[in-house]
Amino acid sequence: MKKNAAVDFWVGLFVLLGALALVFLALKAGNLSSFTAGDQYRVTAEFDNIGGLKPRAPVKSAGVTVGRVANIKLDPVTFRAVVSLDLEEGFDFPKDSSARILTSGLLGEQYVGIEAGGDLENLAGGEKFARTQSAVVLENLISQFLFSKASEGDSEK
Amino acid sequence: MNPAILISRLGAGVINTVTGLGVFARFVGALLVLLPKALLRPRLVVDQIHFIGNYSLVIIVVSGLFVGFVLGLQGYYTLNRYGAEQALGLLVALSLVRELGPVVSALLFAGRAGTSLTAEIGLMKAGEQLTAMEMMAVDPKARIVSPRWVAGLVSMPLLAALFSAVGIFGGYVVGVLLIGVDSGAFWSQMQAGVDVRDDILNGVIKSLVFGFAVSSIALFQGYSCQPTPEGVSRATTRTVVISSLTILGLDFVLTALMFSI
Amino acid sequence: MGFVAQLKNVDFGYGDRLILENISLDIPKGKVVSVMGGSGSGKTTLLRLMCGQYPVNKGDVSVLGQDVVAASTQQLYAFRKRIGVLFQFGALFTDLSVFDNVAFPLREHTNLPESAIRDLVLLKLHAVGLRGASALFPSEISGGMSRRVALARAIALDPELIFYDEPFAGLDPISLGITANLIRTLNDALGATSVVVTHDIHESFAISDHVIVIANGRVLAQGSPAEVESNQDPYVQQFIKGLPEGPVKFHYPATDLQKDFA
Numbered sequence: 001m002k003k004n005a006a007v008d009f010w011v012g013l014f015v016l017l018g019a020l021a022l023v024f025l026a027l028k029a030g031n032l033s034s035f036t037a038g039d040q041y042r043v044t045a046e047f048d049n050i051g052g053l054k055p056r057a058p059v060k061s062a063g064v065t066v067g068r069v070a071n072i073k074l075d076p077v078t079f080r081a082v083v084s085l086d087l088e089e090g091f092d093f094p095k096d097s098s099a100r101i102l103t104s105g106l107l108g109e110q111y112v113g114i115e116a117g118g119d120l121e122n123l124a125g126g127e128k129f130a131r132t133q134s135a136v137v138l139e140n141l142i143s144q145f146l147f148s149k150a151s152e153g154d155s156e157k
Numbered sequence: 158m159n160p161a162i163l164i165s166r167l168g169a170g171v172i173n174t175v176t177g178l179g180v181f182a183r184f185v186g187a188l189l190v191l192l193p194k195a196l197l198r199p200r201l202v203v204d205q206i207h208f209i210g211n212y213s214l215v216i217i218v219v220s221g222l223f224v225g226f227v228l229g230l231q232g233y234y235t236l237n238r239y240g241a242e243q244a245l246g247l248l249v250a251l252s253l254v255r256e257l258g259p260v261v262s263a264l265l266f267a268g269r270a271g272t273s274l275t276a277e278i279g280l281m282k283a284g285e286q287l288t289a290m291e292m293m294a295v296d297p298k299a300r301i302v303s304p305r306w307v308a309g310l311v312s313m314p315l316l317a318a319l320f321s322a323v324g325i326f327g328g329y330v331v332g333v334l335l336i337g338v339d340s341g342a343f344w345s346q347m348q349a350g351v352d353v354r355d356d357i358l359n360g361v362i363k364s365l366v367f368g369f370a371v372s373s374i375a376l377f378q379g380y381s382c383q384p385t386p387e388g389v390s391r392a393t394t395r396t397v398v399i400s401s402l403t404i405l406g407l408d409f410v411l412t413a414l415m416f417s418i
Numbered sequence: 419m420g421f422v423a424q425l426k427n428v429d430f431g432y433g434d435r436l437i438l439e440n441i442s443l444d445i446p447k448g449k450v451v452s453v454m455g456g457s458g459s460g461k462t463t464l465l466r467l468m469c470g471q472y473p474v475n476k477g478d479v480s481v482l483g484q485d486v487v488a489a490s491t492q493q494l495y496a497f498r499k500r501i502g503v504l505f506q507f508g509a510l511f512t513d514l515s516v517f518d519n520v521a522f523p524l525r526e527h528t529n530l531p532e533s534a535i536r537d538l539v540l541l542k543l544h545a546v547g548l549r550g551a552s553a554l555f556p557s558e559i560s561g562g563m564s565r566r567v568a569l570a571r572a573i574a575l576d577p578e579l580i581f582y583d584e585p586f587a588g589l590d591p592i593s594l595g596i597t598a599n600l601i602r603t604l605n606d607a608l609g610a611t612s613v614v615v616t617h618d619i620h621e622s623f624a625i626s627d628h629v630i631v632i633a634n635g636r637v638l639a640q641g642s643p644a645e646v647e648s649n650q651d652p653y654v655q656q657f658i659k660g661l662p663e664g665p666v667k668f669h670y671p672a673t674d675l676q677k678d679f680a
Contacts, residue, residue, distance in 0.1 A: 007203065010207055010211050011206045011211065014207075014211045014312075014315065015206075015255075015311075017214075017315075018314070018315025018318055018319055019315070021315070021319045021321070021322035021323075022315075022318040022361070025254060025325075025357050026357055028347075050242060055414055056352075069267070111369060139322055151268050152385065153399050
């Protein structure tokens with residue numbers, strides 16, 4: 001049965017190579033290493049406009065990822081977007097911290113940035129961000145620019 | 158030509174196709190039922206993984222390498238126009254893991270392993286080996302077909318993963334080593350953008366589905382072919398054609414299901 | 419004298435074409451029985467019916483006490499372990515060696531240890547004269563040798579009933595003699611019954627106890643070789659003597675000769 005032993009070896013090698021390839025993909029190519037296996041706590045933030053924010057977008061503070069956007073809903077009473085954020089245990093932010101929607105790069109995907117405030121008490125699970133800033137919508141920016149240009153022209157006359 | 162004849166021919170064609178699908182579905186059902194029994198005889202399955210998987214390694218790895226090279230070149234050329242060449246790693250990895258890895262390796266698998274499965278089973282049928290086995294009270298579906306089917310299911314995801322991994326390496330070689338994209342940017346953008354659940358896992362699911370489809374089609378064509386030289390040759394051609402179309406069709410369906418969520 | 423197989427009023431065919439029509443025959447136990455007939459007479463089909471390979475349109479087929487027509491898959495497989503079938507060109511498994519081919523039924527159906535299997539396989543191969551070839555592969559041996567290996571495989575489980583599908587087709591005189599001799603001696607040594615489907619007159623008459631002649635899907639004549647040889651039916655006479663003209667015409671039906679060359 002020597003032939004069997006040789007076949008077993010090659011097949012085992014093949015399966016091993018395949019498994020290694022999968023592990024390589026998961027670790028080096030994917031973001032498994034930064035997979036949040038730890039505990040999280042959920043807070044909410046309300047925005048007038050979320051722009052292009054999507055669920056699972058990162059939540060960053062000072063550029064470091066501290067959590068993920070869990071889901072986005074519309075409040076039918078205030079007509080504002082209610083965004084739920086899952087933050088990692090161990091990252092606590094003061095109660096008066098602000099949440100802003102920022103863009104990575106010029107045309108990149110949008111994420112939530114947290115700027116720490118100065119309060120002595122920290123934001124706990126289930127609480128809401130007091131201060132938020134909505135995403136920059138390009139059309140509003142352009143119309144503002146045109147409006148200001150037009151008013152400049154008016155005042156010169 | 159007489160329209161009545163045309164219509165009856167069309168009807169016969171449709172009935173034949175539907176009946177053929179039914180026979181195929183019963184065949185696949187029988188294979189699913191035989192799956193636990195096949196796992197009780199690992200020797201047979203391991204031998205088949207050797208023939209199907211190991212012998213496909215060369216074509217998969219070489220093709221993956223070249224696809225990675227081309228992705229690196231084409232990707233750089235396009236991204237350079239927008240000043241986004243730092244995202245080359247991300248482009249190469251996502252293209253491979255989500256689409257090209259499962260699909261291209263499945264197409265190659267159908268051409269290499271699928272045809273050899275069809276030809277082998279077809280020639281055994283033509284040489285009355287399958288009937289001889291039945292006369293010896295051994296079910297050829299359990300003894301011959303099922304181990305090959307299981308081997309195909311196991312080999313396909315492994316081959317797809319290898320294709321993607323080698324392709325990423327190929328993209329790295331062309332992008333970073335040859336063209337000069339920053340190595341750090343190559344890997345970090347990739348890691349930031351490729352999600353294990355959404356991208357890699359979905360790619361694995363795709364390759365499992367493709368493996369299921371290609372193995373079933375190849376074995377069915379061989380098992381049900383005409384036991385003559387022309388019959389076997391026609392069956393191998395049909396394996397490649399039907400497998401390829403099924404892979405591309407399933408790819409569309411799976412992609413729509415997975416990535417629009 | 420008991421019968422190992424009985425067919426009663428069997429019809430078999432595809433669509434409108436009946437290959438076998440209302441045919442009844444019995445296979446006596448312990449004898450070598452030859453089933454003979456021209457090409458397309460249905461003799462190979464008879465063999466397949468007796469093995470339970472095809473279903474019948476009408477009638478009963480009972481072999482070794484098992485109703486083959488109504489049998490479940492379980493019963494059919496249990497029945498097939500008691501028979502051996504030798505196919506026309508051997509039908510050896512081309513990816514296995516001669517040894518592994520003969521060992522196949524033993525490995526699949528028994529729990530014998532490898533040492534016992536080795537002894538049994540070599541004994542069977544010795545009986546057909548090929549013990550020295552056990553390490554060779556089917557691609558490395560001649561057609562005649564392939565058939566002998568297939569015979570060794572067919573008797574691996576010591577069957578009660580052995581079917582031979584055209585065992586003499588395409589063999590040289592020496593192999594012919596060897597094969598015919600083997601069929602006879604193995605039948606007697608195993609105490610089994612052999613059904614030989616063939617159209618070779620000389621060899622089969624030499625070894626058979628009983629001959630059945632089939633024509634047009636019916637039994638035309640049966641009896642001992644001497645009885646069949648002296649049967650005065652014109653088809654039997656044409657068949658046995660190999661005459662070009664008789665009930666089976668030389669010319670395929672065609673229009674008048676004058677019309678084609680006028």
